[in-house]
Structure formats: structure tokens, C-alpha cells
Amino acid sequence: xxxxxxxxxxxxxxxxxxxxMGARARAAAKRLGVAPTADKAAALHAAAHQxxxxxxxxxxxxARDMAAGKTAGLTAALLDRLRLxxxxxxxxxxxxxxxxxxxxxxxxxxxxxxxxxxxxxxxVRVPLGVVGIIYESRxxxxxxxAALGLMSGNAVILRGGSxxxxxxxxIHAAFVAGLEEAGLPADAVxxxxxxxxxxxxxxxxxxxxxxxxxxRGGKGxxxxxxxxxxxxxxxxxxxxxxxxxxxxxxPAKAVELAVNAKMxxxxxxxxxxxxxxxxxxxxxxxxxxxxxxAGCEVRGDKAIxxxxxxxxxxTAGDWDCEYLDAIVSIGQVDGFAGALAHIDAHSSRxxxxxxTEDAATAERFLAEVDSxxxxxxxxxxxxxxxxxxxxxxxxxxxxRLHARGPVALEGLTTYKWLVRGTGQVRL
Amino acid sequence: xxxxxxxxxxxxxxxxxxxxMGARARAAAKRLGVAPTADKAAALHAAAHQxxxxxxxxxxxxARDMAAGKTAGLTAALLDRLRLxxxxxxxxxxxxxxxxxxxxxxxxxxxxxxxxxxxxxxxVRVPLGVVGIIYESRxxxxxxxAALGLMSGNAVILRGGSxxxxxxxxIHAAFVAGLEEAGLPADAVxxxxxxxxxxxxxxxxxxxxxxxxxxRGGKGxxxxxxxxxxxxxxxxxxxxxxxxxxxxxxPAKAVELAVNAKMxxxxxxxxxxxxxxxxxxxxxxxxxxxxxxAGCEVRGDKAIxxxxxxxxxxTAGDWDCEYLDAIVSIGQVDGFAGALAHIDAHSSRxxxxxxTEDAATAERFLAEVDSxxxxxxxxxxxxxxxxxxxxxxxxxxxxRLHARGPVALEGLTTYKWLVRGTGQVRL
Numbered sequence: 001x002x003x004x005x006x007x008x009x010x011x012x013x014x015x016x017x018x019x020x021m022g023a024r025a026r027a028a029a030k031r032l033g034v035a036p037t038a039d040k041a042a043a044l045h046a047a048a049h050q051x052x053x054x055x056x057x058x059x060x061x062x063a064r065d066m067a068a069g070k071t072a073g074l075t076a077a078l079l080d081r082l083r084l085x086x087x088x089x090x091x092x093x094x095x096x097x098x099x100x101x102x103x104x105x106x107x108x109x110x111x112x113x114x115x116x117x118x119x120x121x122x123x124v125r126v127p128l129g130v131v132g133i134i135y136e137s138r139x140x141x142x143x144x145x146a147a148l149g150l151m152s153g154n155a156v157i158l159r160g161g162s163x164x165x166x167x168x169x170x171i172h173a174a175f176v177a178g179l180e181e182a183g184l185p186a187d188a189v190x191x192x193x194x195x196x197x198x199x200x201x202x203x204x205x206x207x208x209x210x211x212x213x214x215x216r217g218g219k220g221x222x223x224x225x226x227x228x229x230x231x232x233x234x235x236x237x238x239x240x241x242x243x244x245x246x247x248x249x250x251p252a253k254a255v256e257l258a259v260n261a262k263m264x265x266x267x268x269x270x271x272x273x274x275x276x277x278x279x280x281x282x283x284x285x286x287x288x289x290x291x292x293x294a295g296c297e298v299r300g301d302k303a304i305x306x307x308x309x310x311x312x313x314x315t316a317g318d319w320d321c322e323y324l325d326a327i328v329s330i331g332q333v334d335g336f337a338g339a340l341a342h343i344d345a346h347s348s349r350x351x352x353x354x355x356t357e358d359a360a361t362a363e364r365f366l367a368e369v370d371s372x373x374x375x376x377x378x379x380x381x382x383x384x385x386x387x388x389x390x391x392x393x394x395x396x397x398x399x400r401l402h403a404r405g406p407v408a409l410e411g412l413t414t415y416k417w418l419v420r421g422t423g424q425v426r427l
Numbered sequence: 428x429x430x431x432x433x434x435x436x437x438x439x440x441x442x443x444x445x446x447x448m449g450a451r452a453r454a455a456a457k458r459l460g461v462a463p464t465a466d467k468a469a470a471l472h473a474a475a476h477q478x479x480x481x482x483x484x485x486x487x488x489x490a491r492d493m494a495a496g497k498t499a500g501l502t503a504a505l506l507d508r509l510r511l512x513x514x515x516x517x518x519x520x521x522x523x524x525x526x527x528x529x530x531x532x533x534x535x536x537x538x539x540x541x542x543x544x545x546x547x548x549x550x551v552r553v554p555l556g557v558v559g560i561i562y563e564s565r566x567x568x569x570x571x572x573a574a575l576g577l578m579s580g581n582a583v584i585l586r587g588g589s590x591x592x593x594x595x596x597x598i599h600a601a602f603v604a605g606l607e608e609a610g611l612p613a614d615a616v617x618x619x620x621x622x623x624x625x626x627x628x629x630x631x632x633x634x635x636x637x638x639x640x641x642x643r644g645g646k647g648x649x650x651x652x653x654x655x656x657x658x659x660x661x662x663x664x665x666x667x668x669x670x671x672x673x674x675x676x677x678p679a680k681a682v683e684l685a686v687n688a689k690m691x692x693x694x695x696x697x698x699x700x701x702x703x704x705x706x707x708x709x710x711x712x713x714x715x716x717x718x719x720x721a722g723c724e725v726r727g728d729k730a731i732x733x734x735x736x737x738x739x740x741x742t743a744g745d746w747d748c749e750y751l752d753a754i755v756s757i758g759q760v761d762g763f764a765g766a767l768a769h770i771d772a773h774s775s776r777x778x779x780x781x782x783t784e785d786a787a788t789a790e791r792f793l794a795e796v797d798s799x800x801x802x803x804x805x806x807x808x809x810x811x812x813x814x815x816x817x818x819x820x821x822x823x824x825x826x827r828l829h830a831r832g833p834v835a836l837e838g839l840t841t842y843k844w845l846v847r848g849t850g851q852v853r854l
Contacts, residue, residue, distance in 0.1 A: 030771075030797075033797065034794060034795060113816055115814070115815075115816060119805055119809065121815060121816070126797065128827055128828070129797075129827060211827050211828075212827075212828060232659070232826075232828050250850070253850040256850065256852055257850065257852060260852035260853060261852075264852070264853055344457075353846075362847075366845050366847075367461060368461060370457075370460070370553065370556075370843070371843065372843060372844060373843065373844045373845075373846065374843060374844070374845055374846070375845075375846040375847075375848065376845075376846065376847050376848060377847075377848040377849055377850050377851070378546055378846050378847075378848030378850075378851045379851065379852045379853050381852075381853040382546065382846065382851070382853050387542070387853065388542075388548060388844070389540055389542060389548070399659075400555055400556060400638050400639075400841045401555070401638075401639060401659050401828065401829045401841065402828045402829040404841050404842055404843065404844075405843070405844045406844075414827045414828065414831050415831055416797070416798065416799055416800065416801060416831065416832070417799060417800045417801070417815070417831075417832045417833075418793050418800075418801055418802075418803075419780075419800065419801070419802040419803065419805050419809065420789075420793070420802075420803050420804075420805075421802065421803060421804040421805030422804055423677070423680040423683065423684065423804050423805075424804070424805045424806065424809070425683055425684060425687035425688075425691070425806045425808075426687060426691055426806050426808040426809050426814065
């Protein structure tokens with residue numbers, strides 16, 4: 001696993017390495033922050049071209065990672081995340097070009113006004129600056145993060161997982177080539193050249209050098225980042241999502257939405273983990289049966305367990321569990337108020353949904369449930385930047401500050417205030 | 428100074444106190460977050476009425492603080508910040524009513540779209556939740572913070588300075604009465620009932636209970652808050668602001684802007700601290716002379732010091748100094764590029780301005796200077812939420828995340844995504 005360490009100079013000081021990378025990133029960010037949209041798009045198109053032209057080299061690098069991963073005993077799921085093939089690589093290149101086609105957020109005017117003294121005031125989007133991204137096994141994150149960072153005018157410092165080190169370097173090389181071809185600074189996309197964990201620590205403490213850290217990975221990674229970071233973190237925590245079946249739900253929609261929200265893909269953060277069924281709803285058993293028929297293990301409270309011998313009794317821990325698996329907890333609640341109280345107590349405030357034909361109840365749910373995404377008669381599996389029309393996403397933020405829910409180009413920007421005067425002084 | 432401690436039960440555990448206050452704030456925030464605009468405005472009008480009706484009580488409380496402050500040897504400047512009189516109190520009440528008249532940010536739609544599958548997507552503003560505000564001697568902050576918090580639907584936990592403890596309690600009582608009169612939870616505006624510094628520490632670590640901490644005060648306070656906080660902080664650091672006099676500046680505007688930007692009020696964060704003069708500018712001496720005539724001490728680099736025997740030589744530290752006093756550093760630079768390099772190296776990225784009649788140079792300055800506020804032909808003293816039309820401000824943020832520059836009602840909100848479907852499932 002550490003073969004790459006042999007090819008690097010000894011790491012005297014992780015903080016020095018990160019300080020040097022940060023300084024180069026800052027210089028690159030200054031240029032990228034005022035780069036024309038066409039130049040940024042050209043760099044992305046050139047990078048996508050490189051990803052296709054260098055497919056053999058990238059797939060060979062990936063094969064080395066896969067071989068090392070098998071030797072190290074990675075699970076089949078992890079190996080699948082790590083694996084690239086022609087099709088997946090083409091998809092990565094397509095995604096880079098899709099980002100190049102998105103509207104450039106930099107320079108967009110958020111608001112404009114004229115003050116009584118004649119000063120013109122405007123607020124315009126500017127890049128955040130230097131963005132650190134710490135992620136795990138999927139090599140596509142290297143390309144996604146580089147593309148989103150570049151298009152939003154930010155310099156990025158990428159630190160991928162050790163299991164994907166060769167794949168990440170090969171993909172990174174395509175962006176360096178793309179930046180150079182477009183006449184933009186190659187330092188705008190840097191990859192931390194060591195898997196030494198001290199470098200992660202240094203990145204998390206690089207106040208003034210790095211403007212924001214975005215962790216992408218499992219709970220262990222995110223928790224470590226949040227705990228150690230002195231740089232602000234845009235983090236994604238659990239997706240303990242609820243689907244509430246109201247008394248006024250359409251039974252056919254309820255079944256279809258419950259099965260899709262839970263079972264379409266069980267491993268994504270938008271998957272429903274708990275279904276709440278109004279005591280007054282007419283057909284709870286159909287929901288339970290449909291989930292079981294779809295291969296889902298159902299854990300129910302007393303009322304739900306009484307419906308079917310195939311329901312396991314839920315324990316207290318089930319209501320706070322992100323299964324990320326074909327398991328669902330189902331509880332009976334007393335109407336809207338009961339659902340709201342359960343969601344308040346147990347939701348991770350990622351995505352919660354109601355199924356109802358009663359418009360007033362739906363609007364109350366949308367207003368009163370305080371989650372990043374609140375849905376009416378739609379599957380929680382839609383919680384995704386691409387599905388929301390953002391073109392791509394760097395993650396889904398579960399905090400409340402700066403950005404909430406799917407984060408894409410706009411979430412990678414801040415703003416500044418511009419004042420255009422004619423000599424005004426303050427009285 | 429600690430007389431108030433005698434009137435309180437012994438503080439067994441600061442963390443317990445803050446946890447209890449936080450839980451009550453969270454419950455209040457839930458109600459306030461969905462309260463109609465009219466109810467919030469009614470509470471503010473009732474609070475303003477109380478501030479006027481209870482003027483004698485509030486001024487008597489302030490007199491106790493002033494007497495204690497004199498005994499404790501507070502400086503004249505601090506005593507002036509602490510002092511209330513009929514006029515100042517009326518101004519505080521007026522400011523509360525001005526906030527009540529501002530547009531309610533909660534529920535405002537930021538964007539809306541319809542997805543190809545027919546789902547309606549919208550993004551609407553919601554309150555941040557529970558806001559902790561830690562501040563120093565000015566008792567008007569109690570009213571400003573309470574009013575802005577309440578109008579933006581947030582519960583606030585206020586922790587003022589010990590020197591203003593009686594004034595703050597009397598002003599806080601007006602808000603409790605106003606909330607109760609409007610039928611809103613009194614716990615929406617809480618004042619930490621002890622000056623024990625352990626309570627500040629507990630507030631800074633109240634993750635999950637408090638959504639954001641806003642420090643208002645001097646560098647010592649802000650630095651402590653940033654260092655200790657585990658809750659996100661919206662902080663205001665230095666205002667090392669620059670006024671760049673370009674070769675194409677109008678000399679009359681240059682003199683007027685330089686004197687106003689530096690001398691109108693020297694103690695505010697929007698005051699200019701360094702003036703940069705283009706080597707090619709025709710009349711640098713007039714700027715130096717006008718500042719000296721206005722009572723300002725001028726510290727110049729070699730070129731500026733050579734202009735007048737009244738200029739002191741600047742030392743290296745002068746270029747990174749927030750004087751907050753009638754002192755200015757003036758340096759000569761080589762045109763736009765020289766000014767940009769100096770600002771990049773020394774600005775605290777609060778407010779920087781250019782004086783020029785050359786529109787192209789002005790636009791380059793606005794685009795390339797990366798500060799929260801960038802101005803053309805206007806005094807840096809305008810860096811203020813009220814002057815920007817925000818109605819009031821809770822502070823000026825010098826960080827890059829969430830909010831930048833003057834922070835008012837909108838900066839105290841986040842957003843959520845609403846999805847209105849008709850049964851859509853994800854393929």
C-alpha cells in the first residue's frame with residue numbers, strides 16, 4: 001500500500017508541505033478568481049479530453065490500486081467504488097464537460113441598489129478562495145471536485161484516500177494538463193503528494209491558507225475532520241430521513257413512494273430510513289408488504305408489528321439509525337403533530353417527506369419541518385444536486401451556515417459589496 | 428462589580444445553565460421560526476414602548492453601572508460607551524422600531540424552478556435557530572441584537588459585559604415584556620444571568636444548542652471567542668482599510684475623501700488606516716497637509732516623509748496597524764499594480780477604496796481587490812449596515828463564509844429546499 005512513499009522525498013514536515021501548497025494555491029486562486037468563464041471552460045474541456053486520451057494510463061493506474069486493494073482485503077463494496085472501466089471513465093469525462101457548461105457563478109450580481117446619496121451599491125459573487133477537499137475511495141471525486149472548484153474560480157487542494165492513490169494521480173494529471181493548455185495556473189488543482197496522515201492534520205489547521213474544508217466520505221472521516229479542523233468545515237453528516245404517510249395519503253402513491261424512497265438505492269444519503277404512518281391511514285399493511293416483497297427488512301413499533309408476522313420489533317436505537325441498507329423502521333404516529341414530534345426528535349435534518357393529498361397539511365409540513373430538504377409527494381431519493389438541476393454537487397451540507405442541502409457552484413462562492421460613488425463623504 | 432452575584436443562586440455548573448437556556452431557546456425558536464411577521468413586529472413595538480415607559484428604571488440601572496465603572500477606573504472612552512441618557516435611550520427605542528419596519532426575511536423565496544419530471548423546487552429563507560451574542564460595554568447592543576434576532580425568527584442568548592450588567596438587565600426586561608404582550612415566547616430573548624466567565628466558555632462549546640456565535644467587541648474578545656468556540660462563529664476582525672489615490676484622482680475629491688475616511692470618526696472599523704498614493708499623482712502634499720490640519724498624525728514612507736517636516740517616518744509595523752485613532756500611515760505606490768500588491772499584503776479585507784476619475788482603473792480595482800467591501804470614490808466610513816440600507820447591523824463579518832460585510836436580518840437566516848411533487852419516484 002505504501003509503495004508510493006518510496007517515490008517521494010522524505011516528508012520532513014507536513015505543515016511545511018501544506019504551507020507551500022497553500023501559498024501556491026492562494027496565488028493560483030488570485031488568477032483564477034478573475035479568469036474569464038471561457039478560459040475556465042476551456043481548461044475543463046481540455047481536462048476531459050485528457051481523461052479520454054489517457055484512458056489506458058488511468059485504467060492501468062486504477063488496476064494497480066485494485067490489485068493493492070484486493071491484497072489489503074478491501075470489501076467488495078469498497079473495491080466496486082474504487083474500480084474504473086472505460087464506461088465509468090467516460091462518465092467522469094462527461095461530468096467534467098457538464099460542469100463546463102454550467103453558468104459561471106463568479107461575478108453574478110445578487111442585488112443592486114442606489115442609496116439616497118447617489119452611491120450605487122451592488123453585491124456580487126466571488127470565489128471562496130482555496131478549498132480543501134478530503135475524501136475516500138471513489139476516484140471520480142478527484143475529477144468532480146477539481147471541476148467544480150475550477151469553474152467556481154477556486155483553487156482546490158485534494159487529498160484522496162490511500163487506496164485510490166494511483167488513480168487519483170492519473171486523473172489529477174489530466175487537470176494539470178487542461179489548466180496548462182488553457183493558460184491557467186496548474187496550481188489551481190493540487191493533489192497532496194503523500195498519504196501521511198499528518199498532512200491531513202496540517203490541512204485541517206491551515207487557517208489563512210485554506211478557506212474551507214469539505215470532507216466527503218463516511219462518518220469516521222467527517223467526524224475526524226469536524227473534530228480537528230480549525231478551518232471552517234462544510235460537512236455532511238447523517239441522512240436519517242423520514243417519509244410520513246398522512247391519513248390523507250393516496251394509497252397507491254404511498255406504496256410506490258415508500259418502496260422507491262427506501263429501496264431504489266439503499267446506500268445513498270437520500271434514502272429513507274424511517275417511515276411514519278398516521279394512525280388514521282387506511283392501508284398500512286400494503287406498505288409493509290410491498291417493502292418486504294421488495295426485499296426490505298421491516299422493523300416496526302407495536303402497532304406495525306401487529307400487522308404482519310414478518311415485521312421485526314424495533315428497538316429504541318432503530319429510530320436514530322442510518323441503516324444505509326435494505327432495512328427500514330416503521331412507526332405509527334398520531335397525525336401530523338405526532339409525525340412532527342418524531343421528526344423533531346429523530347431527524348438528522350437532511351431530507352424529510354410527507355405523502356398526502358391534503359394541500360393544507362402538505363404546506364404545514366413544508367413550513368414546520370426544519371430540514372435541509374422538505375418534500376411533498378416525492379421520493380427522498382431525489383435529494384441530489386444533479387436532480388435539483390445544480391449540474392453536479394460537491395456534497396450535501398447538513399449544517400445551517402453558508403450552504404444547506406446540495407452544494408454545487410454557488411455554494412463554493414461568497415460575495416463582496418461594491419460601492420460606486422462620485423466623491424460621497426459620510427456626514 | 429460583582430454585587431449581582433449575590434442576587435443569584437450559586438452557579439453549580441455553567442454548562443448546566445447554558446444547556447437549560449439552550450433548550451428553552453430551541454423551543455422558543457421553533458415557535459418564533461413560524462411566527463407571522465405582524466406578531467414579531469408587534470413584540471418589537473411593545474418592547475420599544477417599554478424602553479420608553481421604563482426610561483427612569485433603565486437610566487437608574489445605568490447610573491449604577493456608571494458608578495461601579497468609575498470606581499473600577501474605567502477609561503473615559505469606556506464610560507462614554509456605557510453611558511445612557513434620555514436621548515440615547517430614545518435612540519435605542521427608535522432603532523428597535525426601525526427593525527420592526529424592515530422586510531421579514533423568513534419565508535422569502537430565493538429561487539424557484541420546475542424540474543423536467545414536474546417537481547416544483549424552491550429555496551426559501553428560514554431562521555438560523557439559536558444565536559449566541561457575546562459583547563462588551565455598549566448596552567445598546569442588548570436591544571439591537573434582541574431586535575434583529577427576533578425579527579429574523581431566531582432565539583437569542585445574550586451575554587453582555589460585566590460593566591453593563593444592570594443596564595443590560597433593564598433593557599432585556601423590556602423585550603421580555605414585549606414578547607409576552609405579543610404572545611410570543613419570552614425565552615426567545617434570554618440574557619445569561621451571571622458574569623461568571625465559565626458561562627461564556629459553555630456557550631462557546633454549546634454545539635447543537637447554539638447554531639452560531641456572534642462576538643461584538645474588541646480584538647481580545649473576538650480572539651478568545653474564535654479560539655475557544657466549537658460552535659460556528661461569525662466574526663469581525665480588524666478593519667485595516669486602505670484608500671488608494673490613483674494618478675487620475677480628482678485632487679479636490681482626494682483631499683475630501685482622505686480627510687473624511689480617516690478623521691470623521693477614528694474609532695470605527697470602517698475608518699481608513701492607510702492611504703496609498705500613486706507615484707504619478709500630482710498633489711500628494713495637499714492630502715498630507717489637510718490631514719495634519721484636521722489633527723491627524725501622519726506617518727509616511729520615505730517619499731511621503733520627504734514632502735513635509737510634519738510627517739513622522741513610518742515603521743514596518745505601521746502598515747499592519749489598526750490605529751482606531753487620529754493616526755494614518757501614508758505610502759507611495761507604483762500605480763495600480765503597486766496599490767494592489769500593498770493591499771493584498773496588508774489589508775484585513777474589510778473595506779478598501781480607490782479615488783480615481785478613470786473608469787477602467789476603478790472597475791479593475793472593484794474586480795481585483797478581494798475585500799468584503801470595495802469602493803470607488805466614496806469614503807470607507809460608509810462601511811455600515813445602516814448606510815447600506817440594511818436597516819441595522821449585528822456586525823461586519825470579515826470572514827468569507829455565510830455572510831460577508833455588514834450582517835443584518837438576511838445574515839441571520841439560512842434556507843431550506845422545498846420540493847412539491849405529485850408522486851414522483853426516482854428512476
